[in-house]
Amino acid sequence: MSETVIELKHLKKYYGTSRGIEDVSLKINKGEIYGFIGPNGAGKSTTIRTIMGLINKTSGEIFINGEMLKFDDINVKRIIGYLPSEINLYDDMTVAELLDYHESFYHKDLSKRKKELVKLLKIDLNKKIEDLSLGNLKKVGIVLALMHEPKILILDEPTSGLDPIMQNVFHDLLLKEKEKGTTILYSSHILNEVSNICDRVGLIKDGKIIKEDKMDNIKKDNYTYLRISSKEIEKIKKEIKLKIYKETDNEVIFINNLKSNELITRLSKYNIDNLLIEEVPLEDLFINYYK
Amino acid sequence: MLKRELKVNLKFFIIWLLILVIMFLVVYLIYPYVITDEGMKDIDELLKVFPAEVLKAFNMDLESISTAFGWVKTEGFVFVLLAIGFYSSTLGGTILLKEEDDKTIEYLNSLPITRSKIVTNKVIVGIIYILLLILLFGLFNYIALTISEDFSVKEFVLLSITPIFIALPLFGINLFISTFLHKTKKTAGICLGMVFIFYLLNMLSELSTKVEFLKYFSIYTLADVRNVISTTSIDINMIIISLVITFVFIILTYIRYNKKELV
The missing domain is CATH 3.30.70 (Alpha-Beta Plaits)
Incomplete structure (x- = not known):
């Protein structure tokens, strides 16, 4: 039986009286790439931000590796790599400074993986964050999400801003992560990339998961x-x-x-x-x- | 994180230190030319025009401005208390909130660091800079006064540390208020307004015994400069009240920040 890494049970989030998400339940297994798709405003980012602890859930439960997620649990944060849809980093830093700063939080040597990723994504370490284009900022975001070799990757619209070549490089990178057993939640509204890379998809609409199936079945039936x-x-x-x-x-x-x-x-x-x-x-x- | 916080807030610190130093430097440089026997006569004539209450508000009923230290203790300290008040309020109102305003909180929150630790780092850096501002400005004044005249070192030291008792509570209160906001734009008005209102209440409370009760509503009561000038001592109660207010608001900040929606 496959091991569940991320499980959401009837997750609900209301901002006052307005709906963020209504009822989101899903399970993502170890080494699986789960496509989280839906139109704008359906609740994808709200779900992700609730998992990341940026916003408080109204009700429901979140389990990581079978354990209920505690508020602000740094042991969980340590094993998660997060790439937000809109990346905002410290503008005054150079890329090299930011990566070193990032590394300082993990209390382990991440230099080898950092070098690999920087080389693969062709990142200029000397550039200031404020001078980076959207695509290059995204690439730095990818390095930040992956350099501590997380067991779980949460990616919100990860390819927006990336050119097609870099999108392919990124997807290959994710497939290698999957081979290593990394569990990936991949939120997107670009269905073709989801169909190319994901094992299963969950479709969210009006804050509810309305369909969930294996990608093969969706294509088949x-x-x-x-x-x-x-x-x-x-x-x-x-x-x-x-x-x-x-x-x-x-x-x-x-x-x-x-x-x-x-x-x-x-x-x-x-x-x-x-x-x-x-x-x-x-x-x-x-x-x-x-x- | 502490090192980065110190670096990020350094510029703001230097600006406020320079404001204070330049202002006082100008006064120290021109003072010997203004304070001549003839000049003092003119000033004494001018001061007679003001009601006793106004002079009291500037502590000019206790001290003559015929020396540079006399000016520091009176008019000078009004400026010092206001400037340090603005600095501490603004620092408290923005140090934590800036992460949300710049939207970098989404990145910071994803790192293996608790929200409480984020607050701790910001509080430590805030307090370091407030104390450093008071210390460096005090050192500057000490050097400048040593060059120009004889003065009571004890009185000077006590006077120099009184801004701490308004700066720390103002930092704590504004830090707490910032946990209810998402944009630093809104904090500027609150921080400046709060300093003015507190200062005004304190000033009004000294004008008449009828409105003396107003002092209980002002943080500026804690910087009891009049007491320092007249008794060369600091009222221990003021220190305790100041520290308690600071502590309470910082604790409230931790509680509130741990529940805050960060985006």
Whole structure:
């Protein structure tokens, strides 16, 4: 049985009367990359900030390695690497000074890992934090999150600001962390990167987890788009009993959840000019949940 | 973290030290030219215009300003108490809150350090700089006065340490108030306003026995300069009250900060 590293039970956070998160329950296993996805304002950052102890939960429970998370527990902080969506660091420091400052909190020699990460992400150590571009700031944030070799990584929109090459480097880095057994909570609204890297995803909407599944299952049990042009299109629309996704003058796109044989049987009755079956992009797959 | 905090707050400290030193340096440099027999006559004439209560508010009923030390004890110390009050209030109001205002708290909080330790570091640095400001400014005054005239060293030392008894409580109170805020922009007005109000209440309380009760509402009562000048001693009660107020507000800061929503 896989070992649960992060577990949230009915986590709720209200800011006065306004909702932050309503009911978030999830389990993330050791060595798993869990995609935490949802539209803006769904509650992703609130969930993460509650785990990180920046804000106080209204109710619910957080467990780390099977133990209920105590307030301000530095033993837990020691094993977590955190990359916030918006990185704000000490502007007056150089990158080298900041990394040394960071290292001073861990009371162990992190220089080897620090050097590896700096080299891999091509970071200029002599630059001042205030002079860094958004992308370079993000890279420094990645080094800070990873240099103490945490057992848990909490990443909030980690690739925003990174160029595509660096995004790939970063994803490779995460896969290596996963191989080492690091547990990763990966919050994002970019579905393609989630589908490429995550083992499971949880979809949050209006402060609640509304779907959670393995990435493979989500890809497997999806439907297809059925693009049809026909002179009998009105008749097909009435009789085929499939939801319409889009409609233009020349064609109609149906959302198809029928098995191939059933689909062929149903369509065989009509005179069809053009037929195209397309895989639904991941964005569209989730858009139904977002709505 | 302590080393970084000292570095971050150094600039603010130097600015306030320079304000005090430059102000006093100017006075020390021009004093020998102003305080001539003829000059003093003019000043005495001028002072006669002021009501006794006003002179009392500036301690000028106790001390003549015919010497530099006399000026330090009277008008000079009004400025010292206000300046050190502003510095301590502003330091208390911003030292902790700046992390939130700059949004660096999200990073700091992710490090293996407790919120209490964050407060401890800030409090230590705040107190170090307040004491250092008073000490260095005192040293400067001591050197300047030694060059120019004879004066009572005991009275000077006691007088120089009185700002501590307003500075520490003002630091503690504003540190505590800052735990209710998220932006340093709002603290500036509170800090300056508080110093002015406390100072004004203290000044008013000395104008008439009818409003003497106002002194119980002012931190400035704790810097009992009149007592130092007239008895060359510091009232131990003032020291105790000052330390108790500081301690209580720092403890309240710990309690409140441990519950605070940081973003």
